[in-house]
Amino acid sequence: MPLRVSFDDFPTLGKKVNGKRLVYLDNAATTLKPKPVLEKMVDFYIGSYSNVHRAVHTLASRATVAYEEARMKVAKFLNADPSEVIFTSGATMGINLVVNSLLRSGILREGDVVLLSQAEHHANLVPWIRLSKFHGFGIAYIEVNEKGVLTEEAILRGKEYKPKIVSVTGHSNVTGQVIPLEFVREVFEDAILVVDGAQLVPHKRLDVKDLGLDFLVFSGHKMLGPTGVGVLYGRKDLLEVMEPFLYGGEMIDKVSFEEVTFNEIPYKFEAGTQNIAGVVGLGYALDYLEALGFDSLEEHVRDLTEYLIEELSKLEFVELYGPLDHSHVSIVSFNVEGIHPHDVAHVLDQEFGVAVRSGHHCAQPLVRALARGTKLSNFPNSTVRASVYLYNTKEDVDVMVEGLKKLKGWFG
Ligand SMILES: Cc1ncc(COP(=O)(O)O)c(C=O)c1O
CATH class of the missing domain: 3.90.1150.10 (Aspartate Aminotransferase, domain 1)
Structure with a gap:
């Protein structure tokens, strides 16, 4: 159509x-923002805005419902469970969260190899490069050819590094190449697969289960939504054992002067007041895209x-x-x-x-x-x-x- x-x-x-x-x-x-999305955000701010998950008053419960509805929309869009959808400030924060949390939980350790590609945005390079300096894991690369393209042969060659984690873009923001994620998953069947979906998700409906993704990050502002909001999808069993990236309010279960226990997923990864209207606005942007x-x-x-x-x-x-x-x-x-x-x-x-x-x-x-x-x-x-x-x-x-x-x- x-x-x-x-x-x-x-x-x-x-x-x-x-x-x-x-x-x-x-x-x-x-991307530009559709007027209907902006209008709905104004309505939300005027009629339903408050902090979420905290107070018992009516505005707070309206805001919480709208916020959690947005999570359900994203979960449905990705074929994920709502508990696997974490709101972030964008793709950059999503990757920083993944790298830091994998390290803190001992899933990524000294001596492990992380395989990236040479076609990555700095958001999927710098966090790995910098943290490898402090934590002693190695980094290897899938090479691009002279046109900046990642070929299947190059992807296959990455196998020789025996990576524990493979973190690649789904769609290059320079060359426009859409990466064959099914092939990447097939080649690295045992690795933890992280996909930078900042450019891919605005154009393509992904089924994270079908593709066998372990983590997927993307930003709302590249798909008609507001700035300052993004999504990290994470596989439930991994998220459950991962240490949070940010600590503070809302992500806890019990706090004493000595000890802390964490809230359940996804909340343990959403410390502090979130970009509430941004999250709700991302949900509206998704509605707009789905309708088209x-x-x-x-x-x-x-x-x-x-x-x-x-x-x-x-x-x-x-x-x-x-x-x-x-x-x-x-x-x-x-x-x-x-x-x-x-x-x-x-x-x-x-x-x-x-x-x-x-x-x-x-x-x-x-x-x-x-x-x-x-x-x-x-x-x-x-x-x-x-x-x-x-x-x-x-x-x-x-x-x-x-x-x-x-x-x-x-x-x-
Ligand atoms: C491929 C890719 N990854 C990550 C990012 C970072 O996104 P953000 O700045 O929204 O966190 C971008 C932004 O241009 C991108 O194109």
């Missing part, structure tokens, strides 16, 4: 930027990505990265020969109203690895990144491509 988006729901798209119609192609950084239909959304984004790649491939002065095949979804990174990505992004914005990202995209090692396959005279260690979502159209792609042709002419 074709995707039926009401553009009235996204008034930002009707705004002019530098006197031009806004063409928003920076969805991998964050994930299958239609996926098809729309795939068609648009194909068109984007096709049109960019016609420009002989553009170098493209990533797989450029059916596994390439929503995110397209490229460079323009002789023009720095920041200049490209600046001119696209100022002259054509096109918002794209430029830089290393919080994936410095991956972007540097692209230098191996470049034909550019001077690889800038960064790229321009265009990323599409449900409200983008082929006209948006055309505006950017025409802009690129003109700017190449201007820069000579």
